Amino acid sequence: MTRAAVLGAGAWGTTFAAVLADAGCDVTVWGRDAAVCEAIARDHRNERYLPGVDLPARVTGEADPAAAVAGADLVVVAVPSQSARAVLTPLAGAVAPGAVAVSLMKGVELATDRRMSEVVGEALALPAGRVAVLSGPNLAAEIAARQPTATVVASADAGTAERVAAACATGYFRPYTNDDVVGVELCGAVKNVIALAVGISQGRGLGYNTMATIITRGLVEITRLGLALGAKAETFPGLAGMGDLMATCASPDSRNHRLGLAIGRGLSLDEAVATTGGTAEGVKSSRSVLDLAERAGVEMPITHAVVQVLHEGLPVDALAPLLLGRPRKAEGL
Secondary structure (H helix, E strand, C coil), rough: EEEEECCCCHHHHHHHHHHHHHHEEEEECCCHHHHHHHHHHHHECCCCCCCCCCCEEEEEEEHHHHHHHHHCCCECCCCCCHHHHHHHHHHHHCCCCCCCEEEEEEEEECCCHHHHHHHHHHHCCHHHHHHEEEEEECCCHHHCCCCCEEEEEEEECCCHHHHHHHHHCCCCCEEECCCCHHHHHHHHHHHHHHHHHHHHHHHCCHHHHHHHHHHHHHHHHHHHHHHHCCCCCCHEEEEHHHHHHHHHHHCCCCCCHHHHHHHHHCCCCHHHHHHHHHCCCCCCCCHHHHHHHHCCCCCHHHHHHEEEEEEHHHHHHHHHHHHHHCCCCCCCC
């Protein structure tokens, strides 16, 4: 029987803990708030981040992160991406020999521009073959309601990817595997930035034509950056690419979409963060993604525009003209 630890008691971490339990794993969830961990252990509920959802009996809570990961076969990381290194580094010695780490995070680390699998491997002192990433159209509220979806598990080691996929496969959650860690992670990080752009445009009252344009050209940006960094072309039209991009840009449950919507309606970034709640990873990762693109010599006009609106004072009404005012050229370029 697989024993899993989930680090991060937010909506997605808690939901994935339930998926693992439904797949037959015993799961321990750790979060920063001891009261949340206690409620998960006592009541099998996380009313703060996943209200109204009964968690399987196999899911428990633990306020001590070292105790949570001790003896776990899978260490699942679902903390905010910019907090990951600080959370994980003290746990390197607590991870069991032979355990694998699974990143659910979708971001790029500020200052280092490291992808999350790289952060996990460095912080936990694990080789790339013992680290996997999971990404796809995986909105937590829908999965918590056991609505059917699929996802991608990627690792440099095929056995690790299959091991993680087997641990989370249920009748409603279908994992596929591949070895394109770079592509899967970049899809997950950049789609949040594109969702912010969609939300901003809709907050200004723009319609579906604009949304479709941003999503389509956003996929071009993701693909362009991924290929420059060694990803595989087939990843981008798949679940981790177009699938996740569509869900995140279109769903009102997407925190990045909601935050962009608030900014488009005139709120400041601080006000939008307070109103939205939770972690909108695209806000901080947008700068890291743009830095990656600039170092790789890749043009990403949507990402650049989002960075300007969020961090450089560009008025939201300047967003659309900035996106559409570039020189004309063939669509595929």
